[in-house]
Amino acid sequence: MPQAPGPLQNHLLAALPPTAYARIVNHLEPVNMTLGDVLYESGAQMRHVYFPTSSIVSLLYVMEDGASAEIAVVGNEGIVGVSLFMGGETTPSRAVVQSAGHAYRLKGQLLKDEFNQAGPMQRLLLRYTQALLTQMAQTAVCNRHHSLDQQLCRWLLLSLDRLPSNKLVMTQELIANMLGVRREGVTEAAGNLQRAGLIEYHRGHITALDRPGLEARACECYAVVKKESDRLLPDLHAVV
Amino acid sequence: MPQAPGPLQNHLLAALPPTAYARIVNHLEPVNMTLGDVLYESGAQMRHVYFPTSSIVSLLYVMEDGASAEIAVVGNEGIVGVSLFMGGETTPSRAVVQSAGHAYRLKGQLLKDEFNQAGPMQRLLLRYTQALLTQMAQTAVCNRHHSLDQQLCRWLLLSLDRLPSNKLVMTQELIANMLGVRREGVTEAAGNLQRAGLIEYHRGHITALDRPGLEARACECYAVVKKESDRLLPDLHAVV
DNA sequence: CAGGCTATGTTCGGTAGCGCACAGTCTGGG
DNA sequence: CCCAGACTGTGCGCTACCGAACATAGCCTG
Numbered sequence: 001m002p003q004a005p006g007p008l009q010n011h012l013l014a015a016l017p018p019t020a021y022a023r024i025v026n027h028l029e030p031v032n033m034t035l036g037d038v039l040y041e042s043g044a045q046m047r048h049v050y051f052p053t054s055s056i057v058s059l060l061y062v063m064e065d066g067a068s069a070e071i072a073v074v075g076n077e078g079i080v081g082v083s084l085f086m087g088g089e090t091t092p093s094r095a096v097v098q099s100a101g102h103a104y105r106l107k108g109q110l111l112k113d114e115f116n117q118a119g120p121m122q123r124l125l126l127r128y129t130q131a132l133l134t135q136m137a138q139t140a141v142c143n144r145h146h147s148l149d150q151q152l153c154r155w156l157l158l159s160l161d162r163l164p165s166n167k168l169v170m171t172q173e174l175i176a177n178m179l180g181v182r183r184e185g186v187t188e189a190a191g192n193l194q195r196a197g198l199i200e201y202h203r204g205h206i207t208a209l210d211r212p213g214l215e216a217r218a219c220e221c222y223a224v225v226k227k228e229s230d231r232l233l234p235d236l237h238a239v240v
Numbered sequence: 241m242p243q244a245p246g247p248l249q250n251h252l253l254a255a256l257p258p259t260a261y262a263r264i265v266n267h268l269e270p271v272n273m274t275l276g277d278v279l280y281e282s283g284a285q286m287r288h289v290y291f292p293t294s295s296i297v298s299l300l301y302v303m304e305d306g307a308s309a310e311i312a313v314v315g316n317e318g319i320v321g322v323s324l325f326m327g328g329e330t331t332p333s334r335a336v337v338q339s340a341g342h343a344y345r346l347k348g349q350l351l352k353d354e355f356n357q358a359g360p361m362q363r364l365l366l367r368y369t370q371a372l373l374t375q376m377a378q379t380a381v382c383n384r385h386h387s388l389d390q391q392l393c394r395w396l397l398l399s400l401d402r403l404p405s406n407k408l409v410m411t412q413e414l415i416a417n418m419l420g421v422r423r424e425g426v427t428e429a430a431g432n433l434q435r436a437g438l439i440e441y442h443r444g445h446i447t448a449l450d451r452p453g454l455e456a457r458a459c460e461c462y463a464v465v466k467k468e469s470d471r472l473l474p475d476l477h478a479v480v
Numbered sequence: 481c482a483g484g485c486t487a488t489g490t491t492c493g494g495t496a497g498c499g500c501a502c503a504g505t506c507t508g509g510g
Numbered sequence: 511c512c513c514a515g516a517c518t519g520t521g522c523g524c525t526a527c528c529g530a531a532c533a534t535a536g537c538c539t540g
Binding site: 059061064067069071072081082085086087088091093106116118119122123126127128129130131132133134136137139140142143144145180220224228230231 | 299302303304305309311312322323326327328331332333356358363367369370371372373374376377378379380381383384385395420422460464468471472479
């Protein structure tokens with residue numbers, strides 16, 4: 001793996017004013033995020049929050065019978081562990097690394113202290129949480145109304161938005177877990193996209209070939225989430 | 241309609257310490273909520289937040305083609321308009337009165353001022369928002385995995401929890417809009433429940449006959465949301 | 481008390497996705 | 511270099527739900 005990206009690759013950290021950033025920077029620990037790592041288990045107490053830089057984390061709900069569904073996805077635009085500062089301390093969902101890479105983590109108490117200053121960190125985190133809310137809402141709508149083809153496009157786009165390249169490492173089996181569908185269904189949908197020349201699939205490696213094509217094929221859900229994220233979240237001014 | 245319930249019928253207002261409550265009580269305006277009233281349109285600026293007392297409000301997402309899906313439901317346990325204090329000011333969803341009754345509303349700026357005191361009101365609203373997050377997440381899961389029968393049970397229970405009696409006024413057509421399914425599907429599912437002796441249905445009037453039976457027939461989603469709400473939200477100590 | 485509207489019930493063909501079984505095919509480790 | 515295991519592709523029958531069309535029944539209003 002190449003040189004670990006700096007903390008400012010995370011948009012939230014990058015958007016903090018220097019004084020706020022200075023208060024926490026020495027407490028940020030770099031973490032290697034390996035595919036499949038479980039950051040939080042459902043209902044478990046969280047010790048840290050995570051600021052992904054080059055990794056992607058999925059928030060999943062796992063049902064009693066083992067079936068699962070992705071609730072939301074978090075990359076370098078966000079933070080994993082909102083329930084810490086929202087006051088609940090835990091959530092009924094699980095956080096799993098969906099795409100390997102790096103992140104910085106911060107002790108929960110330090111984040112809460114900073115949040116409780118009611119300054120820029122609080123404003124930033126709350127706006128991010130609202131974006132997360134929109135993503136969850138749109139996931140619910142999408143699960144209700146849209147075809148697997150469309151949902152796969154949405155999912156690919158959400159992931160691609162959080163990665164520097166147009167390639168992602170992800171088996172159909174894992175995608176099926178995220179989307180809460182059968183593996184065979186993903187095989188078929190991915191085959192459709194491949195035949196349409198939108199992606200190239202090869203044993204756990206997906207390359208997006210035609211991003212506008214994917215956007216055209218996705219349902220409106222992707223655009224809604226994207227637009228709302230762009231509206232709510234600050235631009236990344238300082239890229240280190 | 242009988243005597244309007246007092247503000248303390250809303251659990252959030254009731255949980256405020258006297259000093260915080262005193263700051264806003266004179267600004268609370270009673271509102272009559274009629275079935276179908278639209279409190280907020282998607283993307284519109286919100287002037288007020290609403291604290292339901294005896295009414296229920298649905299948060300809906302309406303798609304480009306007119307199809308809709310309920311994202312979450314808010315009753316006397318909560319507040320309508322979280323995006324105001326979360327910092328986004330608007331959301332892509334619509335808030336519609338699903339069950340007629342009363343509410344108190346508060347000017348947006350006053351709520352924001354109180355929220356920004358970073359006191360009990362803030363803690364309360366954030367915990368409520370986390371409960372809302374859980375509800376949305378579970379809606380997404382439920383839409384993915386559960387049968388219409390189960391979803392209808394979940395939906396009925398969520399509504400019944402927010403009403404004083406075991407009756408609700410709601411046509412199958414409206415339920416279908418909420419759940420994002422066909423009206424005929426609701427007819428069939430409701431027929432199943434009626435034949436099982438769980439509910440009685442009569443031209444827009446539903447009476448729950450066997451609540452434990454409904455809970456047994458609902459999917460785990462209802463229990464998850466309920467449990468998490470109970471955990472996150474304060475008990476209603478002062479009932480006026 | 482007639483007529484119209486609203487709400488509910490029923491039917492029927494079509495389809496997306498499920499569950500299962502199994503067949504290829506790539507790849508890394510011994 | 512070879513084989514076990516991981517990954518992907520296919521083919522069934524099945525079910526839940528969709529879309530549309532239509533039938534009935536309660537309720538209100540004139």
